[in-house]
Amino acid sequence: MKSQFLLNPQITFLNHGSFGACPKPIFEEYQRFQLELENEPVQFIQKKSTVYLKEAKEFLAKYIGCSSDDFFFTPNPTVAVNTVLRSLELKEGDEILTTNHEYGAMDRTWNFFCEKSGAKCVRQNISLPIVSKEQILEEFWSGYTQKTKVIFISQISSATALIFPVKEICDKARELGLITIIDGAHVPGHIELNIQELNPDFYTGALHKWMLAPKGSSFLYVKKLFQKNIDPLVVSWGYESETPSESQFLDYHEYQGTRDISAFLCTPKVIDFLENNNWKEKSAQCRKLILENYEKFCDLLNSKPICPISAEFMGQMCSIPIQTDSPSELKELLFYKYRIEIPVFKTDKGIFLRISLNAYNSQKDLDILRSTLIEIKLTTDLLL
Template sequence: MSVPQPPEPIPGARLLFSLDPAVSHLNHGSFGAVPIGVQRAQQRLRDEMEANPLRFFTQGLVDRIAHTRRHLAGFLGADPDGSALVGNTTTGVAVVLQSLGLQPGDEVLSTDHGYGAVSLAIQRECRRTGAVSRVLPIPLAASDEQLVQIIRAGLRPGRTRVLVVDQLTSATARLFPAAAIVGVAREHGVPVLVDAAHAPGMLATTVASIGADFWVGNLHKWAYAPRGTALLAVAPQWRDRIEPLVVSWEQESGFPARVEWQATLDYTSWLAAPAGLFTLRSLGVDRVRAHNAALAAYGQRVVGDALGVPPAQLPDPGRPGVSLRLIPLPAGMAVTIDEARALQARIGERLAAEVAVMSWNGRGWLRLTGQVYNTADEYERLAVRLPALLAQR
């Protein structure tokens, strides 16, 4: 089977970023990359803030935040009045978990594809409240139908107080059928919290079409916003129960202001986020999505071939449009988190290539991303040099 052809580069896209040209940045999924124009928009806001801090914070800032929220929520297909800006997806998850009023004997259900920090948040809330965390194992190669059936069988109506699932998993680059999962959970009366950290900007699915009780996604990964920008969307029946992690002066205003307002927080990342959407729209949203997904698939195949992985053993994300791809590492390599981090650092230092190395279910995985600033030769160079580095273990 021949290697697929890489997509045509988007002219001028690489010049929009200030990334070090001596490094191949193949891990956009972890921290994103902020376009230069967005960096400058945020700096102008910081200059405004520092020129007169009192005026910046006390004259209209709450309204400016609300205006920004409406803009971002509109792009994502979420109800602006039922959404709140938060620092990142993990923060949004923590807000929801501590607002549920969990009690001893309640159960928080999740899957073994969940993000590590979210799993830690669940464990902490369970320790605090006496609730129980239960994790459903789901095979990496499970079909959407099998995945939904596993979750259906795992629900315990009357005991499962919330189901936490990913829209697109970080560790395994797998797209979950979020809307179908929500439908099954609703049949059993179980609320659903969707971790959509990678969805905004990458996936075309709207928040409203998923129908989750809680949905939270980062805009600083694939929507080019400054870091520290995420949206938490909450269904109407839950909004009065959502409490911030820290009480501030907008507490009596209710949701979403009570969650958004955190006194002297640096709000410039949120206020500059629409500039990120402007960049994405200027390049062409559909064009960027198609380019990134095709480039990630090309990189997966090229590097997979170099490591001797048959195409049939390269994990499929579930459907087209996903800009994250996994490649299995040799058996016995990066089987722990510490080993994965050490290997990731070695690849960065020795090969000048920033990648993600994941440890999942006792197996090491290389995760690659595709972004408009990447070119096919970056994956080809990694494919040439990576096998020798792995052989040195």
């Protein structure tokens, strides 16, 4: 599959999780839409884009398990979450229950809105190593109080690369009358997703990561109960529309005037590519590589797995605890000297080297990383 991607063949790319990678056929479709836009901008923006967008949404709706009327495209999950937060009527003393495994941009977003509203973000500690799903649920819900109004949690965490039991969390939150916001940035195209079965109030996912779409393609699902309460992040022609559709929710959020939505419109091509290339099988092969290699890398780096080595907690990513005084220097050395693209995360839970694989990877890539880490241990003091 490596020849299907635009990635530099001189680089060992072990960081699909950060921004994804787009295959050539999908990127060509992306450019085709951009050329059509530039050939006749007025007709494309005012007429054709509506038809193309409807088709793209119908394809995606079947793929993620919800109605096409209940979501709209966004450039990334951060924009999606900001849209939700600007419409939540949080007040002083209200609490948002989340974890200490969330994405840095989301932590900053909650800090900003809590400072404005006087609400409190409770980042519940989910301790490592993970022992069981029951442990996660017990530790998470120990942060619940009568002041809790909102649940915010990643279905797959970024730095620690863990799959969290969000179905069980959504079910209990619903019983308690809490609003649920799920950050599924790493989910579509990575693990199975059926939003209707999960039944959150809000769900955002990225298409440009594991679904292989061009950069800048994500979505925000909003349960019908909340659609009238979610204001547009940008007020534009959809507000007080001269030609309103049956959905004020979509009018407000979908029609933003002049912008390039080509990445959104590639969705049918994206899904066709995944289906025609047996992507579920390829994803399973990547998970197998992760499960087979994770403990070996932990042993090499004198650390322990942060979770049971199981598909219940691990997908196509794994995070290895490492000991280093210079995480940034280590990352730079790996890239500039050894041509390995891999992130090194510094968190309040420790420092992690995260491996994320897709179909263009093989055991050979992991062997290159292994031999490189051995050399770094022998020749530098970057790995303690």
